[in-house]
Every structure is written in C-alpha cells, then in structure tokens.
Amino acid sequence: MAERVVSPVFVGRNEELSELAAALDTAVEQGPAVALVTGEAGIGKSRLLAEFARSLDPAVRVVEGTCTELGSDSLPYAPFVTVLRRLIRVEGVLPGPYRQLARWFPELGEAGDAEGGKHQLYEEVLTLVERVAADQPLVIAIEDLHWADAATRELLGFLARNLTQAGVLLVITYRSQETGDGLLGPLLSELSRRPRTTALRLDRLDRQGVSRQLAAILGAEPDAATVRRVHERSDGNPLFVEALARAGERTPDSLRNLLLHGARSLPGPARELLRIASVAGGRVGHRLLAEVAGQDGVGLDALLRELVDRSLLRTAGDGYDFRHALIRHVVYEELLPGERARLHARYAEALRDSGAHAELTAHAYAAGNRGLALSAAHLAACRAGGTHAYEEQVRLLDQVLELWDPDVNLEVDRIDVLTGAAEACMLSGDYVRGIDHATAGLAAVDERREPERAAQLLEHRGRLRHRLDATGVSDWERALELLPAAPDSVQRGRLLGVLAMGLLPEVDRAREPFEEALRIGRCTGDSTVTVRGLLGVGSMTRDLGMLAQARTLAERLDSHDLLMTVPMYEAMLHAKAGDQRRAIAAARDGIRHARRYGLGRSRGAELARYAGRSLILAGQWDEAAAVLRESLQDDPPPLSRQALLVLAGYLSLLRGDVSAAAVEHDGGGSLFLRHQLLCLLAVAQGDPERADLLLDRALADPALTRIYSSDARPVLVAGALAQRARLAHGAGEGLRHRVAERQAELAAADATLGVDGRLDRAWQIMLHALIEDDGWDGAAESWRELRQPYELALSLYHGARAALAAGDRPDGTARLREAARLAASLGAAPLTREIALLRRPRPAQDGLTEREHDVLRLIAEGLSNRQIAARLHISPSTAGVHVSHILTKLGAATRTEATAIAFREGLAGSAPA
Secondary structure (H helix, E strand, C coil), X not given: CCCCCCCCCCCCCHHHHHHHHHHHHHHHHCCCEEEEEECCCCCCHHHHHHHHHHHCCCCCEEEEEECCCCHHHCCCCHHHHHHHHHHHHHHCCCCCCCCCHHHCCHHHCCCCCHHHHHHHHHHHHHHHHHHHHHHCCEEEEEECHHHCCHHHHHHHHHHHHHCCCCCEEEEEEECCCXXXXXXXHHHHHHHHHCCCEEEEECCCCCHHHHHHHHHHHHCCCCCHHHHHXXXXXXXXXXXXXXXXXXXXXXXXXXXXXXXXXXXXXXXXXXXXXXXXXXXXXXXXXXXXXXXXXXXXXXXXXXXHHHHHHCXXXXXXXXXXXXXXHHHHHHHHHCCCHHHHHHHHHXXXXXXXXXCCHHHHHHHHHHHCCHHHHHHHHHHHHHHHHHCCCHHHHHHHHHHHHHCCCCCCCCCCCHHHHHHHHHHHHHHHCCHHHHHHHHXXXXXXXXXXXXXXXXXXXXXXXXXXXXXXXXCCHHHHHHHHHHCCCCCCCHHHHHXXXXXXXXXXXXXXXXXXXXXXXXXXHHHHCCHHHHHHHHHHHHHHHCCHHHHHHHHHHHHHHCCCCHHHHHHHHHHHHHHHCCCHHHHHHHHHHHHHHHHHCCCCCCHHHHHHXXXXXXXXXXXXXXHHHHHXXXXXXXXXXXXXXXXXXXXXXXXXXXXXXXXXXXCCCCCCCCHHHHHHHHHHHHHHCCCHHHHHHHHHHHXXXXXXXXXXXXXXXXXXXXXXXXXXXXHHHCCCHHHHHHHHHHHHHHHHHHHCCCCCCHHHHHHHHHHHHHHHCCCHHHHHHHHHHHCCHHHHHHHHHHHHHHHHHCCXXXXXXXXXXXXXXXXXXHCCHHHHHHHHHHCCCCCCHHHCCHHHHHHXXXXXXXXCHHHHHHHHCCCHHHHHHHHHHHHHHHCCCCHHHHHHHHHHHCCCCCXXX
C-alpha cells in the first residue's frame, strides 16, 4: 500500500490506524473482515476513517455511508443507498440481474415488482459487493450506527454473516453511550463474536496528545498553562480541543450551543438540578447534592435518572459527575451572577463542618465570604502538603496570599505563608512562581533581627534558582554570611551541603563545603546534614560505602527529599564506574519515590535524566525512550525538560531519525551533552564543517576543564568523529592539514582532563583510537567489558575500516560481522547502513578506465563537473558522463559515497586518517 500521509492535526491514533490497516490485510489474505470503532462524540472516529482512507493504495476502493440522527424516521437503508450509489455511478459495476436494486437505481435495468421482497434485495446487494471486491479490495464504512434504522441494521447483519469474497472490510463506527432504539446491542454482540473482527475503542487524548494537537493547530508549541487549561476543559476530546485552541477562557458560541442542546430541552426541575450540579465544580456526592437542592427521595431520584439517561450526568461512586467537563462548564456559564453566588453560598454552608476544606474554599470565595475562604484555604493547603499534593498546595497558598487579612487568626504570619509557598513551588516544580514568593518574603523580613528566617528564604530561593537556571550559588553564599560560623549550627550545615551540591561538577570548589557539612552533621548528630555530607564526600572519593551509609540514614529518616537525592548520587557514581545496570536500578528507585511523594514532575524528571542516559548506554533503547517520553509528558520544569529533550534527541539520532533529533536545544541541560548532540547532528545532516565550528565553541569554553571529565570527553569523541566525516566529504592537502590541527587540539584538551572512572577511561581510549586510527582492539575491549553495545559496534566498525585499509580483510570482515549484529539488534539504522556500505564487495580497480581514475580523484577533491572539465580540458557534458559511469561501477548513489569508497579502497590517494 502507499506510504501513509497523516494530517497535521491527526495525533494520538497511530496504533488504531495500524490496526485498521492490519484488518484490511486480514480481509485480503484470509477472508471478509469487520472493524468496529467506538467512542464518544468528537473523539475522532470519522477523522480516523478519513486518515485510514488517505493512507491506502489507490487500488483499494473506499465507499462510505452515514446513518442520520433521524433514525427510524429516515430513509430505510440510507447509508447503504449512499454506498451503492458510489459503487454503481462512480466506480461502475458489472451488469447483473439487479431487479430489486433497479428500483433504487434505474440504470441497472428493468426493475422487478415488490414481491421479490427483502431477501432478494439483500442477495443482490451481497452479489454486487462481492463482484466489486473480486476485482479489487473494498472498504465499506458505515458511520454512526447508533442512529441506524432497523432496516440498515438488518442488512448489515446479513452482509456480515454471508460475505465470503476475500478483500471486503466492513468498518462500522458508533457511540458507545448511544444505542438507538435498543436493538443495536444484539447486532454489535453478533459482529464482535464473528471471526476476523477487530474492535477499537478511541479514548480521550492525554495531556501530551492535547499538546501535540494544539501545536499542529497553532503552528507553534503551546505553553504549559494553555495545554493544562485546554486539557482540563476538553477532557482530551479532539473536537473540543480544536474548538478551544484559540478561545481563551470563554467557550465558543458554536460549541456552547452544541453542548447546551440537551440541557435546554430538559423540563424545568431537571434543568434546575443540572444547574445546581454544575456549581459543585466536579463530582458531587448524592447527600451534598440533595442538601443543596433541598430535596431527596423518589423525586430527586427521578430527576437524576433523567439526567443520567440523557447522558448529561453519569454515576461516579456515591455521587455524580458530568459526562464531560465542558458540558458542566457551559451550564455553569449560563447561570446569572446572582444565581451563582447564592448556589455557592448554599454549598459553602453545607460544607462548613465537613472537613472538605478545599471545596469549602472554592465555594466561600465564589460566594464572597473572604474570611471563611481564607481560613479554609489555609487548612486545605496544610492538608494538601501532608498528602504530597504540592500543585494543589501552591494553588491554595496563592489564594491565602490573595485573601490575606491580618485580622483572621491563622496562627501564622504572611512571611511563614510565603516561605511555605516557596517550598511548595520547589516540590511541585513551579520554580518561577517559587522565586517570586521567596523574593517577596525576603522583602518583608528584617535580616538583622531574624537572620535565620532570612537565611531559610535565601536557601529556598537559591534552590529554586538552581533548578531553574543553575544560578542559585549567590543566594546560598549570602545565607551563609547571615549565619554564625558555628560548628554546631544545623542550619549552616544544611546550607553548606546544598551549596556544595550546587557547585558540582566543579569538584575543587565543592570539596570544602561538603567536608564541613559532614563535620557539622557528625558533631550535631543531625542525620539530614550528615547524609548530604556523606553523599558529597563519597561521590568525590568514589566511596560507595559512604553512599550506603547515606542511604541507610535517609531510609531511617523517611525523608522524601533525601530518598530521591541518594539514588541520584548512586546513579551518577555507578554510571561513572561503568555499571549502567546498577545506575539504572538506582535512578528508577528514585523515580518510584518521586512519584510516590507527588514529585514526579520535579525530582522525578531529574532522576529520569540519569535513568535515560544509562539506559541508552546499556543499549536498552526502547526502555530509555519510554522513560524519557513519560517524564516529558509530566511537563517538567525548563532545565529538566531541555536535558530530557537532549537525551531524546541523541537517541533519535542513533536510531536515524534526524528530524526528531533536530529540535530546539538552546536552553538547559548539560552544556556539553548538548554540544555532543549538536556536533553529531551536523555530521548526520551532511555538514561536518558546521560540526567543526560547534566543536570549536566547545573547546573554547573555559568550563571544559571545570566539569566532570566524563561529561567533557564524549564531546571530544564527537569532535573526532566530525574530523573523520570532514575527510570523507572532501580532500586536498589543505583540508588534511586543518584536520590534523584539530586532532592535535583534541589531544591537548584530553591531556588537561583527569580520568573520572571506568566509563571516562573507555571514552579516552576511543578518543585516542579515533585521532590515531590505531588501538581499536583496546577501544572495543573497553566497551565490551562495560557492556555498552553501541560504542562497541562503533569501535568494531572503525577498527574494521583500519584493518581493510591495511589489507587485512579477514580481520576487517570478522569485526564488521559482529558490528552488524550489534547495530541491527539496537536498531541503530545509520551505523547499520555504514557497516553495510563497508561490507560491499571490493570493486576491482581495473573496472575504472584511466580517465575515470583521473575524474574520481577530482571528485574526491570536491570539484564540480564544470571544474573537472576545466582541469582535464574536456567538455562539462563529457565530465558528467564519466561521473555517471564511475557511480555505476562503484555502486555509489552519490558523489559523497563515491568519495568515501575511493578513499577506503585506495582509488583516490591515501585513505583518510
């Protein structure tokens, strides 16, 4: 079939599209098949069918018919009349005895009398469909079966039971909540039990799917607030997403009228109850609804039954919820201001002693009772923090600050609230808002009178800034200036530990504060400070025993912050030691804790970076992609998001998806990981000179010598690979000289770095092998010991090139065989292609004429056909003929590939270093 072309706003349905394609394959290969597609209105059933039809080979006939909302009052067989008209008048059919069908379509011949009956009609429809399918595959789509008349249902059942011709696929869509006059259920049950039936349920889009749809509609990536708002209001319904994309807070009139159609047709009492339910703001318990409505018993049950039967409400536990959030929203918007205030006041009164502080806050605020809303919001915020619902805590504390009244007794002052809000923002990942709260608290506190309080706010703001853009050190240093340099100050010890962690990877600057923090922790017996000191000193000295002590203390404390910090350091240390499997286990342990404590968006994203990188190095690429994708769906803060995108881009590049790798990488993440990706990306895009410019920037960065060498050396390796690509794309002494100079710079940069563990040592060995084109046995053995399959395959590939260039074909072939197996198992498409190219049979040199050898050498120098012609004193057209013959003889698709073969086979001078 033809290559699938998907509409820009068709998102989140690739799996269902593939299942429909598989159903058609089944129909063609095994016999007639059925596909049942169900989902709510607006979920994308028709869009799925349209995309499916667009993806098919032109040889497949697709005909569609739609049932109308009139149901039994519509023309009998309406969707089949449409289908048959298309087959007869557009596609054309073979002549046949269609005496009953001729009553509908006179061009089929003389019509028979009505006495032939329904059975003859059905047989003629069956014959016509099977004749069409005998010629070419046929997809018959019947949409909106929930509105089908009885005759349509009966004919559809007959066809499904009696079709025998291979190549027919019946695709049927319907809404699961609406089953017409009640007869649809048996038909669907019969169809679902038949062999070769595929059942698809279209679910609502998750937040990531909504984000992708909005990006396609708006032509740009939407901000997180827009995605959150549209996802919440649309409930992930694609039709509603499209309507709300540019609508702001107000529901568009066209969508409002559609959604209010059912509500406006209700009798007065039921409509009033629906309005009361809309004020609840979400799921409402039966008792609360009864109290606010002022009625209960059989009368209330009857009204609720009508709302449920009309699919406006649905039962939810011991209460009710709107079938769709947007229906609730538009019903609520219809209320007059006075109605809203009165209903909110009734809810607030009913909830006053219930302990449901968050709900009470919302209703009291909407009713204008600011004092009650303030006290309820503070209590709700405390409860939210205690249950790790940090985003909710931030929202509630914002409300406390908005409603702040010093005459309301909350037993805390405004600075306490600001401090708590800053900490909650740090936990929720809302770093920008947290910085604002901490800054407001610092403006209100007197440093001289309350230095400890000011230092706490500075600590929070520093941590928020560090996680936002790595600029928190100045706040921590200022906080330390406010505190006495006492060996028994727990607050000072905590600050020293935080400062030292922020100074990493500049080990020399971090060492002293880590050591002092450890001394204070041991002196005071404070376990939190001790854990931070153990982590820092243990990581710098690579002492796994210290990290084990830190873990024991953290588990004893049950501190959710430390239970995620310890795995982070463990993952980092195991990764440097080359034990990616233990690094993965530690990072995943931390991610589990993060999700358990409601910190998946903040700390979980940081840990996902460690897990993702180690999974990539270990060759577990599918798992790495899943971890990165799941974390990105949580809408992490900018710094973490960019780091995750860099890793996802790197993985895409290794797999050969250059377009996915070429996303924006300008802000956040490890500077040198980004350098590595962008350098390799430029090579993959066929621009090794741009890769060299990017390398030049990295080499000029003074941070190169201050960060962990294990972060810096992969950049040098990427730079060395770029030099080999430069030689493969061009020739000449000038280029060789420039490459040699750059390789010398790489070697000099390498000499300034220490060796940070076994992983770093393996990178160093590979770097030297790339620069010298020697030592590939050592490089391969290093990666084999670390069980990193991609790097091993890459080393084997380059080792094979060196062996082949030296004339040792058996050794080169053996290396290529193993490299090919590893690359294929990983799905490393670009490396697989390079290996396949190198494994091609060596072209015989006498296959080229003497003149073609001359032309090949000039191709390798990068000359155009016109330049070759001028050099050899021949016409440009003759040069073009020679180039065409050379490409054919070498089995090369491009001039670049011919150049690579020429250097490899020694047909154009010496092979590149």
